[in-house]
Amino acid sequence: MIILKNNHGFPWTKRNNIYIKGYFYNENREIPVEEIFSLIEKNIDSLEDLYPKIRGNFLIVVEKEEKEYTILADKLRSFPLLYSFDKEWILSDTALSLKEELESREILLTVNQEALREFKMCSFTLGHHTLYENISRINSCSVLNLKEDGSSKEKRFREIFDLCEDHKCLEEEIDEIPKILEKILKRIIATAKSRNKQLIVPLSGGQDSRLIIHTLAQLQAENILCYTYGTKSSPEVQISKKIAEFYNYPWKFVEYTPDKWKNFIARDDFKELLAAANQFISTPHIQEYMALKELLRQGYLEKGGIILPGFSGDFLQGSNIPPYFIVEENISWKNFYEEVKGQYFSHILWDEDMKSHEDETRESIRKKSEFITSSLPWREVLNRYERFGFEDRKLKFIVNSCRVYELFGLEWRTPLWNEEYFHFWKGVPEKRYARELHYLYTQKYQKELQEYLGSAPKHPALPKADLTHFIRKYFPNVFQNIKHKKNHRELLKKYKADPYGWFLICDDREWEKYKNKVYSVNSIVSLKTSDALDIKY
Template identity: 30%
Template sequence: MNELNLNLLSFKSIKIDEKTEIYYRGIPFYDGQVIDFISKNSQFFLRDLCILTHESVLEFSEKIKGSFTFLIVKESSIIALSDIIRTFPLFYKINGSAIEISDSITNFKGCLIDENKLSAFITSGYSFGSSTIYKDVFGIQAAEIVFISKIDLVIKSSRYFKFIPEKNTKAVDKEVFVASFNAQMEKVIEAMIISTPQVNNWIVPLSGGHDSRQIVNFLYKKGIKNVICFSYGKPGNTQAKLSKQIAEALNYEWHFIEYSEQKWNKLHKNGVIDHYIDFAFQGVSTPHLQDFLAIYELKQLTIITKNDVIIPGHTLDMLSGGHFSTLDQNCANKVDSILRTAKRHSKLYENSLILKSHLYESLNEIYDEILLEPSQFQEYINWQERQAKFIVNSCRVYEFFDFEFRLPFWDIDLVKFFMKLNAEQRKERLFFKISEREGILIPELAAIPFEDEIIVKQTKQSFKNKIASRIPNYIKARMAKWLGKQYEAESLNQIYALKADTVEGLIGSINQFPKQTHPFLITVLPRPTHRADYHLLSGLYAVSRILNKTK
């Protein structure tokens, strides 16, 4: 029997018998009942979990929902199971005759960088499939179940769910859609409340967009009053103004956290950001810092405290069709589909560069593994990679500061509801946006404009924008140097502004990165840090820290 090494700091465990132990995270529901791992219903669940096989996975998956990751360790085998969006990451490594499993990839010693996987990460911001940037180190994917034999180390995996919207479904009337969505959300919020009996306050990162507004909309409909909302960025920014207006309309407590380059630099200097970067990166994901400073200050000010639970709006826009467009519908074959997907999910925009990249190889391999239409591939990758490994992985911020979170929009029944929606009605989520003010939002919220509506209006009316659109980029670059630092509304381009003047100053020499990434990096390294994409900077900075440690 091969050796098993476990290092699961964030998991709880329950011993079934002398030969079986279950490690778990999250709050699952099984057969409609919340699992507390104590009640009689929980005993039925644990029994079914222990006897899982490839053949019984689909039947089991019809009964389970919620946010969870399970690891079942038996005498001769190991089973790992993730929810449909990989809420709680889990990694495994085959090291000679030993199996290593951990919730943090930093616990694996002697990992070697896979330059091909690293190249794909650098150009996209996340790994693809079960791979990480390391050789022989893998992660459990969204909706994946992995069987590992302790006898011969054979690994088998399957998916019990895939985000592939149904084809050729009939369009629905708006009234029917509104009534169905409201009914689904009522069940989702009720389940969330049941799963969180210890909650003190519900904390909502409230923007001027659609998704977080729906969160507070349905909390208010449910009669929930213990809600605290917050926004952040540059004082007076549009997002914050709308956020405050929404909270006041519902009589919810609201706070604003001002961002500044000095505040970010202080967190760099005291090592908090570096610690978080390592915690969230895990060789898979670009660390997400957008509300990091806000959560840090809200906790420091004791505005959010123990037993508060955070509810971000992830990711209604994707589910309702916001990432599905005519560009997807026009994909006629595999190559079209992979090129479209690469352009949507990477910094590579030229076909010639994509076709010879390791990103293309990764996407091609995934495409060949699944059965779908070319028009469906980009959304599939969006779900499996971007949503699971970047958007939902942003919740590592809340865990870092010891807060729980909930993701009501990733309820599997709600996801399947949108997967059945007609393609034309899902496209660019226009049907959902129209429906919001016709029975979904309460009147007080329907009367408040959305940020995207204000932006469209300002763009049409602004003479300044019309002139700016006609100025060549090279002149804009010279003007930027003359004008100095200009910060956007949420001030996220301040994150690395005082840590280094340029991208090269932040991440070091190009020579430490894989050669295949040099054509891309050459265009990035000279940029001032405050004029570079902050997500790109976080990914490159995380990689540079790893490369420096392995020298």
């Protein structure tokens, strides 16, 4: 049984027994979906062999005889699909629709306690887990076969995550960055122009969004709208405005206020977003909803336009790499565990239940990362560390934020997570630490913009064996505790002074309840999400 209801942004297309959602491309152009249907039909018995040859952001469902299915999910798991088995497979692209179908069959939905702890600690679940034992979700980079008898077989294609050897000189690598970006964005511009679509750029003032707008300007792209949101006092607002002025593109600002946040949470808007974006695996990405709704109401946003978010170029460029992963020849399991735990499992202060299950958490991380020895060479450890962050947090929370764009009838593209751009950064591991190579690129190709802004990125501090390095390596739990206490102090300072104003999703009474056990605004959103879904901690 197939329940496909989400036709926002990218509507489902069906031909015979094949369902397709998303877009596809080759070296030079985006490919019409009719060509993909023909390709699937021609290779219906060898889809695993076909998978590596398909490029794009897509979800393909092939319904076979005997109520069996083959599902092809792209490298970003761009579109959600959940499934359950009750005498037959039930597939759905919306979590609540699947839940309703199971409840109509009087199937008791059991909360997955391990996934609930993950959701609580990370703001997302791990692997194929959802918040319910009876419901699973597809993985990225996968071909999943669901058999009539309730069994399943999955093949993963995760080579995109692996580091490559660095064979080019530094100057060649700097010059390669604009070439790759221009190639990616040329395809997108050609698609938008042929379909008379608006290109929309969320301009935060950060390095990633300015990278996109800079490349669009170099290609003389037209019909562009830039927008920024937040509080009037935010420095990012003025930077974004100046960037749009420099490239002579229209720019709109949407102010966020306490009253707007309170109204958003109280109205059905939050429930609509929650239904579309939660999928029982992640907190919803809430910050852009109000801006898009206002831009649409004011007539600046064209329905059917293509939005180009900048996430998460900084991740590929090396912003998340722990310094001693580059300095040391080998990294221990203990260090790896503490880094993963500190980066992804500390969105909320651990309570007694979490502490009592730490052995299970540790084993879950070990199993998912396939780190089965006491130590590994730094390249292998970095592969596992970034794969963990990419497959879970980035794909479940960041990519899942595209559900917001789809609610407003927008298509989207992720230029900085395109396969070609991904492959480039995986080929320069030593030069990614602290975004060093990206910094050198900005010095060469964005010098005029930096002069116009009156500021330039600081040269990244390269890893060195100092006291911080010593503590982080030999006393990793101490280092993480210090870091989290610092983060918590900064969070307390941010309340009511955050540039996006989004801490105001909770009132003063709720803040008093949350403030001593949360480390980020996403921690608060996860608490509200569980309340709205009636899943209590």
